[in-house]
Amino acid sequence: MARIDRYMLSQLLVMFGFFALVLVALFWINRAVVLFDRLIGDGQSALVFLEFTALGLPKLIVTVLPIATFAASVYVTNRMSGESELTVLQAAGAGPWRLAWPVFVFGLCVAVMMTVLSHFLVPMAQGQLKQREAEISRNLTARLLTEGTFLHPSDDVTFYTRAIDNDGVLRDVFLSDRRKANEGVIYTAAEAYLARNGDSTTLIMLSGM
Template sequence: MTRFDRYMLSQLFVLFGFFSLVLVSVYWINRAVVLFDRLIADGQPASVFLEFTALSLPNVIRLILPMSTFAAAVYVTNRMASESELVVMQATGYSPWRLARPVFIFGTLVGVFMMALTQYLVPASLEQFRFRENQVSGSLSAKLLREGEFMTPSKGITFYIREITPEGVLKDVFLSDRRESDRTTTYSSVDGFLVSEESGPKLVMVNGIAQTYKPEERTLTKTKFTDFSYNISSLVDGPTALFKPLDQRSTVELLMATELISQATRKSEGRVLEEAHGRFNQPLLCLVAALIGFSTLLVGGFSRFGVGRQIIAAILLLVSVKLVESIVTDPVRSNPQLWPLVYAQSIYGLMLAFAMLRLAARPRRRKRDASLQESAA
């Protein structure tokens, strides 16, 4: 590796770290505000918030890595072009293909880091995040004890509390049970209490009314009560330990047990294979983003007016790469035999970068041929 390669690589990684830090911070703040509000409202300590934040970071980093790679390549290329560093290197005989070598190494190294994220860190962190989320949301305080908010702790159940007194008395309790198709039962009471028993937690309602409506018979039955006990253990959906979404399963599992996972998650086999091969395709996108950002700016050469048009063109090329992904998504999900199309966007992006580098090298050939013709004349 020459001194120029080391110099350009150092510039790329410095800017890559800067843009990654900025983008991760922006994305994390947006997520953290919602997460902080939800956890603090549920009465969770700050340590739980920090734990959830740490578990969500690998997935956030995975999302911003291609953007950071592209931004670093564009910024470094623009700076080196504006300071005539690339012009000097080209004058010494460096072709665009030779200049692209450190960018290729940079994109490859970032892709290796992305591979570690997609194959190991992200699935493991998402699985642990979901496990801890089930533990937190599985508590009665997180599921039920929220003032002035209509909640649906389980399918077919609506629960509301107007106020919770310092003594733990629930004021103006409303509970609607629509889990049975032939009837809807609604409970409302002035006061309520949560009581823990061996058979499970119970909601004791005081001075209320129960209304049962049967749509087939079109009858409404009302019953007044002074106190009524309702088993609420069924209101809280327990964590489904055996069920794991696709993004939390290992790549080997997705590839070797595609049919079983398809049945377990109720996703098509094409969707399972798309998730598995997408983890190999995402590291390639980091290389594609770096090469497109560099090669597109190199086409314009040196200009005192800057390379604004080339930057816009590079962004549009990346958008076209994203469009290829949207085009092939439906065919892959409907037909698992078409899984190679997952790599279509990376192949298309590499072809674009190759075309841009070839276009950047062509003007020099033309000038060289013209100078040879003039000298021969």
């Protein structure tokens, strides 16, 4: 690779790194605010927040890489054109295909990065993220409920579970709902689960009446 090719490629890579860093920071801040509010609101520690942020970065980077690539290409081309560097190269006999060679190499480098991220890092990070979300959901169950104790979330609701397994399964559940003045309902179940449903939590009861 000639010196001019290395020069153009280095300019493209430097500006690509700059735009990628700026875009990742902007997208990360927007996502981190929502993630921080949800995790800290559920009583999780800052380490859990950092872990979730790190696991979400590969997918975020895949999103911004094409934008950063386009921005770097346009910026470097306009700068070299404005400073007459492209004019000098054309006057020296460099044709359009010759000038496009470092841009092609730059695109190939970005394609390799996208391939590695899309086929390896993102699936691994998303799988780990889903596993950690399930673990935190089970931990949330353990914090909200106490086994062997009658709980009263409100004046008209009574809840009891004999035991809470390590995987978050509730055993021998009793639920009394007296919110309607003329009708009281009692639910019993051999096992139950607490599942996240958007911003709320749903109780799923199995094998009961």
